[in-house]
Amino acid sequence: MEKSSTSSGGQSGSNPIFKPPYIHQAEISPVFDLPAQRAYLSDKYDLAPSPELAASMDDIYQRMARVVSPVDWAIYAPYVKAINDLKAERNAVILGHNYMTPEIFHGISDFGGDSLQLAIKATEVKEDVIVQCGVHFMAETSKILSPNKTVLIPDMEAGCSLAESITAEGIAEMRKQYPGAPVVTYVNTTAEVKAASDICCTSSNAAQIVAAQDSHTVIMTPDQYLAQNVARDVPQKNVVWWEGSCIVHEQYSASDLRDFREWNPGTRLIAHPECPPDVVAEADFSGSTSGIIKYVTDEKPEKALLITECSMASNIADELPEVDFVGPCNMCPYMKKITLEKVLYSLDTMTGQVEVDADVAEKARLSVQRMIDLSRQLGL
Numbered sequence: 001m002e003k004s005s006t007s008s009g010g011q012s013g014s015n016p017i018f019k020p021p022y023i024h025q026a027e028i029s030p031v032f033d034l035p036a037q038r039a040y041l042s043d044k045y046d047l048a049p050s051p052e053l054a055a056s057m058d059d060i061y062q063r064m065a066r067v068v069s070p071v072d073w074a075i076y077a078p079y080v081k082a083i084n085d086l087k088a089e090r091n092a093v094i095l096g097h098n099y100m101t102p103e104i105f106h107g108i109s110d111f112g113g114d115s116l117q118l119a120i121k122a123t124e125v126k127e128d129v130i131v132q133c134g135v136h137f138m139a140e141t142s143k144i145l146s147p148n149k150t151v152l153i154p155d156m157e158a159g160c161s162l163a164e165s166i167t168a169e170g171i172a173e174m175r176k177q178y179p180g181a182p183v184v185t186y187v188n189t190t191a192e193v194k195a196a197s198d199i200c201c202t203s204s205n206a207a208q209i210v211a212a213q214d215s216h217t218v219i220m221t222p223d224q225y226l227a228q229n230v231a232r233d234v235p236q237k238n239v240v241w242w243e244g245s246c247i248v249h250e251q252y253s254a255s256d257l258r259d260f261r262e263w264n265p266g267t268r269l270i271a272h273p274e275c276p277p278d279v280v281a282e283a284d285f286s287g288s289t290s291g292i293i294k295y296v297t298d299e300k301p302e303k304a305l306l307i308t309e310c311s312m313a314s315n316i317a318d319e320l321p322e323v324d325f326v327g328p329c330n331m332c333p334y335m336k337k338i339t340l341e342k343v344l345y346s347l348d349t350m351t352g353q354v355e356v357d358a359d360v361a362e363k364a365r366l367s368v369q370r371m372i373d374l375s376r377q378l379g380l
């Protein structure tokens with residue numbers, strides 16, 4: 001199902017043929033046999049909680065001490081040590097998304113960032129193996145951009161409601177309805193969908209990518225809210241969109257924000273553009289995960305509510321002790337499928353290798369590369 005917007009950002013019309021197969025992978029029973037994995041790991045590694053080991057790794061702990069208790073750190077430390085030792089043995093690098101839990105983001109990740117930053121980093125690293133601590137479409141993007149590397153995702157079921165909302169057939173239907181309109185696709189999609197699109201975008205460059213298209217009508221997929229936020233910011237274009245959404249960001253409402261502001265005066269409200277437009281309008285600032293980090297780092301508000309996934313605030317809390325991160329947050333069940341235990345198992349056994357059909361990968365790479373080239377051209 002898709003809806004079209006007027007150039008002023010309103011919306012009209014819907015077509016039931018576009019109803020996406022909305023499968024939430026997080027609800028499907030696990031593919032991995034967790035008890036068997038645990039038995040394998042405990043035979044091979046000493047993973048018992050160890051305050052002594054935890055104390056010897058205090059430099060790592062200090063990056064997350066504000067949000068991880070010493071008791072939890074004693075539980076995590078043996079896994080963190082085993083993974084970091086194994087990385088050297090396997091010539092591997094770990095890329096950690098901003099939504100990973102702190103023990104993954106700060107404990108084992110060599111590089112942290114948003115999905116595009118991590119994909120670009122994947123092309124720069126020298127190691128043979130990339131462990132993607134994020135969701136499946138991110139691992140696919142790393143594989144597309146670095147086809148000669150082995151890319152592992154520690155849980156194949158780490159999906160994404162946006163990526164699962166659309167297929168290449170959906171893109172073809174949109175093209176039929178809006179002949180000649182370019183398709184700008186958010187990076188939170190499968191390789192097949194990227195391959196069927198003209199150019200990709202991220203939440204930080206979406207408005208500029210849409211504005212630069214040589215067409216009055218521009219199709220945006222799959223995030224309806226990102227598209228509606230872009231339609232408001234780029235009124236000279238007729239933005240039409242697919243009706244996917246992020247299950248984390250769609251849960252926020254403008255009235256929640258108004259209530260929070262009334263009850264917590266002085267708190268800076270900072271929203272991700274995957275939130276509905278009325279939520280973004282109610283916030284003091286809206287930006288991608290990297291934009292949010294930059295804003296909070298530059299502004300250092302006394303109190304901040306990040307209207308996004310819970311781990312965002314946790315992962316920057318120790319670097320910004322002067323900021324009090326307050327309020328509710330929503331957890332992404334897909335991101336939280338990645339655990340230290342699964343990373344250790346995946347890296348030890350080299351399971352969870354991501355493969356992309358060569359033809360699809362080449363077409364998808366072009367869509368991503370066009371975005372990178374245009375972003376550079378626009379000075380973004």
Ligand code: SF4
Pocket residue numbers: 135159160161162163188246247248249309332333334335
């Ligand atoms: S936070 Fe939203 S967009 Fe990101 S992986 Fe989870 S469901 Fe997908």
